[in-house]
Structures are given as C-alpha cells and as structure tokens.
Amino acid sequence: MEISNIKQEINITEALMTRINELISHYPTDKKKSALIPVLHEVQDAHDNWLSVELQQKVAEILEILPIEVYEVVTFYTMFNTKPVAKYMFEFCRTSCCVTRGVEDLMDYACSKLGVKEGEITSDGMFQVVGVECLGACGYAPMLQLGDFYHEKLSKESFDNLIEDCKAEKITLHDK
Numbered sequence: 001m002e003i004s005n006i007k008q009e010i011n012i013t014e015a016l017m018t019r020i021n022e023l024i025s026h027y028p029t030d031k032k033k034s035a036l037i038p039v040l041h042e043v044q045d046a047h048d049n050w051l052s053v054e055l056q057q058k059v060a061e062i063l064e065i066l067p068i069e070v071y072e073v074v075t076f077y078t079m080f081n082t083k084p085v086a087k088y089m090f091e092f093c094r095t096s097c098c099v100t101r102g103v104e105d106l107m108d109y110a111c112s113k114l115g116v117k118e119g120e121i122t123s124d125g126m127f128q129v130v131g132v133e134c135l136g137a138c139g140y141a142p143m144l145q146l147g148d149f150y151h152e153k154l155s156k157e158s159f160d161n162l163i164e165d166c167k168a169e170k171i172t173l174h175d176k
Contacts, residue, residue, distance in 0.1 A: 008052035086128035094131035103142035147173025
C-alpha cells in the first residue's frame with residue numbers, strides 16, 4: 001500500500017469526537033482498541049476518504065494505542081486509503097466470478113471512457129478506477145463498489161449511466 005507525502009488537514013470536530021466516543025462506548029473501557037475499525041471508517045469519511053500517517057497517529061492517540069497498531073490495520077484492509085482518492089472511486093471486483101463475467105473488459109472500458117489508467121484520478125478529481133479483491137457478490141457479477149454501495153450485473157451501458165448519475169450528483173456514497 002502506497003503512503004502519501006501529501007499533507008492532510010486534521011479536523012476532529014466536536015461532532016466527530018462525539019461519534020468516536022459513542023463507538024468506543026460499545027466496548028469495555030480497557031479495550032478501546034476494539035473500536036479501531038469503526039473509528040477508522042468514521043475518521044476516513046470525515047477526511048475526504050483517506051487517512052494520512054498524521055491522521056492515523058491521531059486515531060492512535062484517541063484510542064490510546066501505538067501508531068503502528070493503527071498503521072497495520074489501515075495498510076491491511078483495502079477499504080482504507082493512505083493517499084487522496086477521487087470523489088467517485090469505482091472499486092471493481094476482480095476475482096474469479098467477476099473475471100469470467102467480463103469485469104476486465106469493463107475496467108478497460110471505464111479507464112478508456114474516463115481517460116485514465118487503473119489507479120489514476122481524472123484531472124478534475126472526480127473519478128478513479130481501481131481493482132479490488134472479492135466483494136462477496138459473486139452471483140451479481142460483474143460488479144463494483146462505489147462508496148458504501150454495490151452496483152451489480154454491470155454492462156458498458158449501466159456503467160455509462162452510473163457516470164452520468166455521478167456527474168449529476170444523483171449518487172449517494174454513504175449510508176449515513
């Protein structure tokens with residue numbers, strides 16, 4: 001996982017801290033670390049969908065754990081981003097069921113349509129195409145995740161519609 005040298009503004013608002021404390025309250029007082037994954041999700045959502053090293057250190061401080069414990073989790077799971085990402089990051093499942101149903105051609109199409117290579121962000125910062133491991137929706141292949149939501153049984157036409165919906169701001173990224 002690539003780490004960014006870009007500086008990120010850390011903004012732990014009162015509302016975010018209240019939410020973090022609420023998540024921590026679900027675990028025994030001496031087990032704050034148990035809240036790490038849900039806290040990382042909240043913090044990432046509040047910081048343009050990525051977690052700088054400095055932000056990871058802030059999470060470690062809040063949870064009273066070592067920064068390496070946060071870093072290990074952030075770099076293990078693909079749902080956490082260690083560098084800036086596009087507003088709309090198309091995460092295509094690229095494991096066997098999706099591959100046999102044409103996801104590689106669909107990813108090539110998406111990259112071509114958006115004028116980027118896999119992993120690159122469009123010049124306007126709006127779109128990014130990435131391949132990820134199994135998203136667990138094999139019966140609906142090919143599919144992608146956009147924010148918190150799955151888009152299934154994709155075709156070039158449905159992907160085109162998805163791009164248009166993003167441009168028109170009709171897409172909800174998070175279920176909050």
